[in-house]
Amino acid sequence: MSITFLLEAVVVLGAIVLGTRASGVGVGIWGGVGTFVLVFGFGEAPGAAPGAAMAIILGVVTSAALMQAAGGIDWMVAVAARVIEKRPKQITLIAPLTAFLFTAGAGTGNIVYPLLPVVYDVAYKNGIRPSKPLTVTVVQSGIALAASPVSAAMAAMLTLTDVAPYDLGLASILAITFPACVVGIVVTSLVVNRMGKDVDDDPEIQARIADGRLAPREHRGDGTSAAAQLTYTAQGRNSAVVFLLGVLAIVLFGIFPDLRPAGVDMTTTIVLVMLVIGALIILIGRPKVASVPDQSVFKAGMTAAIALFGIAWLTATFIQAHEEYIVTTVGGWVTDFRFIFAVAVFLVAAMTTSQSTATRTIVPIGLAAGLPVGVATGMWAGALGGVYTLPANGPQIAAANFDQTGSTRLGSKLLDHSFFVPMLILCVTTVAVGSIIGAFF
Secondary structure: OOHHHHHHHHHHHHHHHHHHHHOOHHHHHHHHHHHHHHHHHOOOOOOOOOHHHHHHHHHHHHHHHHHHHOOHHHHHHHHHHHHHHHOHHHHHHHHHHHHHHHHHHHOOHHHHHHHHHHHHHHHHHOOOOOHHHHHHHHHHHHHHHHHOOOOHHHHHHHHHHOOOOOOOOHHHHHHHHHHHHHHHHHHHHHHHOOOOOOHHHOHHHHHHHHOOOOOOHHHOOOOOOOHHHOOOOHHHHHHHHHHHHHHHHHHHHHHOHHHOOOOOOHHHHHHHHHHHHHHHHHHHHOOOHHHHHHOHHHHHHHHHHHHHHHHHHHHHHHHHHOHHHHHHHHHHHHHHOOHHHHHHHHHHHHHHOOHHHHHHHHHHHHHHOOOOHHHHHHHHHHHHHHHHOOOOOHHHHHHHHHOOOOOOOOOOOOOOOOOHHHHHHHHHHHHHHHHHHHOOO
């Protein structure tokens, strides 16, 4: 191990830590600073900038934001809420699975926010401890983006695996990640459903009811369901349908490459399809185009793009400079202890709270080290759940605030929050199942 390698590794880690402390676009800025140091300080040749991943993110985020501006997210949430209310006794399983499907379809975890009060209301009215469905519904969004054809994390992964010598395209990635995520969610839901006392048996919740801090569950509200209070417009519905058809088209182009013109890769296909979908949404949904930059999907997507750009460029520069050493040395570690790769993705996801950043930081190293691409993909999906290691994410805070029973807690010692155990179960299960499925690719 050379001194240069160690010093440059310190620069890379330092940039990640400083970016994590700055958060948001700061991750990308410090990634760029690290790249500057490697190029100008150590004389390394700059690696390839992630232009393909950036193009996918820009195309997808623009169309998704147009869909949101037209009211499409409102329609998705209303549909999901009605599904959740149909089987209230199974809410700990139904809520996270429903949220998973819509999160994967929309390519954003933001859809979880308006579902949380519905999940709480249904759980409490049926005497189910609200923390059970709330925690699993939140943490599923950590891995759901690995099963989404239009997420920033998928954009980052696709540009790493859909190239020689790996040639693992979108259809193959989804064939690994989607079932692994579903199994992970089901197992987590079944385990969590046995954790903690339900409403009628929990003395703390009953004390809140007794002293008036919490209304008795049989006397809550005016009888109107939480889902019935969610409204949407016909334009919003039509915009969401058009967007989802675009997602379906992308999947079909991935499964059947002969549908694409000769020489057109999936990166180009995704960008072009999403731009066409954006135009259709403008014509059908009539959104206020000027409001697109104000949409939460757009803001989150642009933040992810900037963070991805800096970190990806930094990682590409470092790997390019030391590829031979990484293959011979780190490759031995990964071959002997494959779980190290999953742990690394998990830790970076936990530090940065960004699935796309964790993808571009660790996956290239794992692939360069010789980890089979299918196994790496399966592990990647589950390890992304590490974003919920610390109770500092918006969905966690929102869920705790919506839960008036106090059963969903953010804790006071970093790892004693209500989401930690469900997150670990979900990650471990999905990593295990994903790596087994991925071994066949």
